[in-house]
Amino acid sequence: MSNRFLKTASPCEIVRKLVVKAVLDYRLIEAGDKILLAVSGGKDSTSLAYALSAAKNEIEAMIGGSFSLHALHISTDFCSCCKKTPLRLQLQTWGIDFADIFVPVIGRLKPGREMNCYWCSTQRRSELLKYAVEHGFSKIALGHHLDDIIETYFMNLLEKGKAEGMPVKLAYKKYPVSLIRPLALLEEREIIDCAKELDILAAACTCPYGVNSGRKKMRQKIAAFTNNDGAVKRRIFAAISSLP
């Protein structure tokens, strides 16, 4: 991406451009794809919904075929902050239809067990996958960005002794569906700037549990380790996410 573009483009133009680049570089979208976008109501997945809808024609021209975009929100029994009506209306203005399912994350806890991020995310992920398969989706698009990917890599490296990150594209072996992460080339701060431009930041929903403290500490350590330098973070990303 040229420096000239980055200097003159608006935050949302940058997000759109880097989503298109990720889609093409990693072949995230193919002609005929039926894409399910997991929308939490947060800045990341909402910005992704915007970028994919804004770049739809451009991507279709480049891949030589059309694809469809649908959004799914998963409501739970511990988070009631998400304003689904504004989210639905917002997505409608971008031409994306919206469905909502309810998962009793707390209700499914075995007696004596406490809520935690791991439990919640696996419950939501399995419902998302089930919904996608039952409704014939070929791709599930998630809103993880460059900082999420690096963070996961370093948490695995330092805490589990595994050199594993989040793949930009992951084909399930058991199911006819793949996960894609079209925000992989974007830093969180670039997405925040776009969310401000879209004026969605105030309405954005965040988990009432907040970022768990281990992840928060790791985020601060990575910022110090990389001087929060975008070029350094992109080099790390290049090393840990080889192109297909």
Add this chain to the structure above:
Amino acid sequence: MSNRFLKTASPCEIVRKLVVKAVLDYRLIEAGDKILLAVSGGKDSTSLAYALSAAKNEIEAMIGGSFSLHALHISTDFCSCCKKTPLRLQLQTWGIDFADIFVPVIGRLKPGREMNCYWCSTQRRSELLKYAVEHGFSKIALGHHLDDIIETYFMNLLEKGKAEGMPVKLAYKKYPVSLIRPLALLEEREIIDCAKELDILAAACTCPYGVNSGRKKMRQKIAAFTNNDGAVKRRIFAAISSLP
């Protein structure tokens, strides 16, 4: 390695034990090997010479055959601090014979070029390799430890965008010789403690150029990133250096 052993063992017993573990886990030494130990006169390679000679019988019993140990020192035209006679005598007490060759590292610089770590290390490495091949050695043992390996990995990751470290064992494709790093499971502080016990620290030679500033900064950053926690560093090492 049991906690009980680590609590009661002397620093040099720990170094010896972890050298034996690395030799067996990574199959660094085979029966019949003729091993050339690159000795700078510094704490790392001198401690390695001690550990390999002290554990020689134990390793030979475990691999079911004998191997021989020889040391090579490479003198240069920019470092005259190394006291070769004490080093030769020290190695003799451990039953290791000693050879010395001279490489004019500065003398080989093209006009206008300045000395740097990369130039020096490639010159020395190629002479070491040449010597090993000409004298029929099957292995070259280097004194790099766990912290060196992690440091190199992170420098490559953050500065070059490559997820590459120093392998514990590297077979050259072009030459009938392999590089081995038997100190791979040891932290630098563990080696320093052993060097103190051996009373070789005062005489140890260090490069007059010192650690280059980029490497020094990376060392400090890694210490902060890992809390200088041995368990964290060993998990990183496990992730980046898969067993054969």
